[in-house]
Amino acid sequence: MDFVRADAINQAIRLLSxxxxxxxxxxxxxxxxxxxQEALLLELARTGPMIQAQLADALGCEPPSVTLMIRKLEASGHVRRAPAPTDRRATVVELTEGGAALVERVKEVWCALAEETVAGLDASVVAELPGALAIMTGNVDARFSSR
Structure with missing residues (x-):
């Protein structure tokens, strides 16, 4: 690939991000x-209670970042933490009732953001985006993890 095309692709991805x-x-x-924080709430809504370390893996975040998010969400009453029943060193995180209600509002925001982002694209392009983006993410992950 020549530089002009590579630059156009990389700049488009960077600006979109x-x-x-x-x-x-x-x-x-x-x-x-x-x-x-919305990704954390949505992950808990999808999976149910999770051990904090597993949640960090699922989100692709460093554990200290997830710990900070959890502290803030716990302070606002959206999640709660408890020792894992099988491993007292691990912490289980779960949505509270208020957190579950907030997830419904987050889903509305998430839908609006997606609709804004893909406005003007053909439906066939929109249908292929998740797969294409997953391949691109996998390509970057494979190169990053091979170091």
């Missing part, structure tokens, strides 16, 4: 959330 995160922050702020 920055602007998508900024738009997510603007949409999540009225809910009292910061980017990343």
């Amino acid at each position: 920055l602007r998508h995160r900024a738009r997510a922050a603007a949409l999540l702020a009225p809910l009292g959330l910061h980017p990343g």
Whole structure:
């Protein structure tokens, strides 16, 4: 691939990432959330209670980042932590009733953000985006993990 095409691809990905995160922050702020916290809430809604370390893996985040998010979400009453029944060193995180209610609002925001992001694209392109982006993520992950 030549530099002009490579630059166009890399710049498009970089700008989309920055602007998508900024738009997510603007949409999540009225809910009292910061980017990343919505992903944690959505993961717990999908999977149910999780050990904190597994949650970090599922989110692709470093454990200290997840610990900070959990502390903030716990302080706001959206999640609770408890020692894991099988391993007292591990912590289980689960949604509270308030957290489950907030997840429904997060889903609305998430849908709105996705609709804004893909506006103007053909339905066939939109249908292929998750798969194409997953392949791209896997390509980057494979190169990163091989170091």
